[in-house]
Amino acid sequence: MRLVPLSSAWMLGIVSxxxxxxxxxxxxxxxxxxxxxxAAEQRRIDxxxxxxxxxxxxxxxxxxxxxxRLEEERRAIAAxxxxxxxxxxxxxxxxxxxxxxxxxxxxxRSIGGGPHDGVFRATPASAVANIAAARCDREVRCKHVGAxxxxxxxxxxxxxLERDKRDDINSDVCPGGVREKELNDCLAAIRDEDCxxxxxxxxxxxxxxxxxxxxx
Numbered sequence: 001m002r003l004v005p006l007s008s009a010w011m012l013g014i015v016s017x018x019x020x021x022x023x024x025x026x027x028x029x030x031x032x033x034x035x036x037x038x039a040a041e042q043r044r045i046d047x048x049x050x051x052x053x054x055x056x057x058x059x060x061x062x063x064x065x066x067x068x069r070l071e072e073e074r075r076a077i078a079a080x081x082x083x084x085x086x087x088x089x090x091x092x093x094x095x096x097x098x099x100x101x102x103x104x105x106x107x108x109r110s111i112g113g114g115p116h117d118g119v120f121r122a123t124p125a126s127a128v129a130n131i132a133a134a135r136c137d138r139e140v141r142c143k144h145v146g147a148x149x150x151x152x153x154x155x156x157x158x159x160x161l162e163r164d165k166r167d168d169i170n171s172d173v174c175p176g177g178v179r180e181k182e183l184n185d186c187l188a189a190i191r192d193e194d195c196x197x198x199x200x201x202x203x204x205x206x207x208x209x210x211x212x213x214x215x216x
Contacts, residue, residue: 085154092133096126100180121177121215124169130183131169131208132161134190142195168210176215183213 037045100122122130136157139145151157169178186208193205206212 089133092129096122096130100126120180122180122183123177124171124174127174127178127183127213128162128165128169129158130187131165131190132158134187135161138190138193138195144195169213173210174214174216178213179215182207186213 100120104121136145136151136154139151139157140154145151145154145157151160186205189205189207
C-alpha cells in the first residue's frame with residue numbers, strides 16, 4: 001500500500017518535467033519564427049504604404065509642373081528678347097535711312113543739286129551706330145556676350161563700341177560723310193567674320209578701315 005503514493009509522485013514529477021520542457025521548446029519556437037501581423041495590421045501597413053506612394057507621386061508631379069512653368073517662362077523671356085532685338089534693328093535701319101536722306105538733302109541744298117560725285121553718303125554717327133550693332137550681333141551669335149563674358153548684354157556691347165568707334169569715324173575725320181556702299185561692304189564683312197577671331201581684330205578688316213569708308 002505504501003508503494004502506490006510514491007509511484008504516483010514519481011509519475012507526477014516526470015509529467016511536470018515534460019510539460020516544462022515542452023513549454024520551453026514552444027517558447028523557443030515562437031521566438032525563432034518571424035512575426036506575422038494580423039489581417040487588420042497588414043491592412044494598415046498596406047494603406048500606409050499606399051499613402052506614401054501617393055505622396056511621392058504627388059511630389060514628382062509638382063516637380064514636373066514646376067519644371068514646365070520655368071521652361072515656359074524661359075521661352076517667354078527669349079521671345080521678348082527676340083522681339084526687342086527685332087525692334088532695335090528696325091529702329092537702327094530707319095535711323096540709318098533717315099540720316100542718309102538728311103545728309104543728301106543738306107548737301108543738295110548747299111551746292112544747289114544732288115551729290116556732285118554720284119556717291120551716296122551716310123552720316124558718321126549713323127555709320128558708327130551700324131558698325132557697332134553689326135559687331136555686337138556677331139558677338140551674340142558667337143556666344144561672346146553674357147554674364148561671364150566681356151560684355152554682359154548686347155546693349156552694353158553696342159554702347160561701348162559706339163563710344164570707341166567715334167574716335168575713328170566722326171565729322172572731323174570724315175567731313176564728307178561715309179560712303180554707303182563701302183559701309184554696307186564693311187557690315188557684310190563683319191557678319192561673315194569667323195567666330196574664332198577676337199572682337200578687336202574686326203576693326204582691322206580692310207572693308208572697315210576709315211580710309212575706305214570716309215569721303216574726304
